[in-house]
């Protein structure tokens with residue numbers, strides 16, 4: 001089993017290529033279950049999907065599950081991943097709101113919310129195509145270095161470097177929630193197909209570790225080497241350490 005790698009020149013090419021892969025999935029299987037990510041990486045991909053919607057691609061029978069959500073932010077909080085998805089995708093296309101799912105980081109019983117999320121995923125038949133980004137420390141979703149390969153959806157502490165990286169979306173680092181609900185490594189690996197996107201030189205080291213390093217929880221994305229149908233779609237800068245090898 002090995003991860004497929006596709007390298008495109010620029011982040012713009014990355015977004016249009018990724019959007020086309022998702023569009024093909026939806027055209028072939030209009031009732032697809034998609035796994036979605038937040039962060040900077042997929043923003044332009046979602047914009048290209050919105051363009052494709054304007055040109056006739058319908059999401060009306062699609063179901064979505066997001067990977068993660070901060071703990072302690074209300075759904076409507078502008079910094080919540082729920083708000084992010086609403087802005088960048090849910091409000092831009094004809095997705096049925098009852099088919100879009102986000103972990104409930106504002107639940108009074110977070111453990112029950114995690115179990116419920118796994119149940120909902122199973123009831124939907126699992127993810128057909130999972131979109132991922134990668135942290136510069138190799139995390140996928142909020143599975144930080146040291147996470148367990150058999151982990152499911154659960155509450156996690158964010159690594160200090162993740163808090164620092166994500167502080168760009170908040171007024172200050174102190175405002176970044178210290179915890180999140182995240183899909184686990186086993187949750188992610190149960191998807192039928194996985195597409196990981198990365199652009200920029202600050203992802204090059206993590207990409208190289210994930211693809212060419214040993215499979216270890218020190219680099220959670222390296223667990224993707226065990227998946228039978230995983231593709232890394234990279235721009236030239238994120239791939240630069242691979243092409244040097």
Ligand code: F6R
Nearest residue numbers: 037038039040041133134135141
């Ligand atoms: C977000 C997520 C994270 C991000 C990663 C990269 O849902 O799962 O793992 O994909 O932190 O973030 P960006 O894209 O902002 O560099």
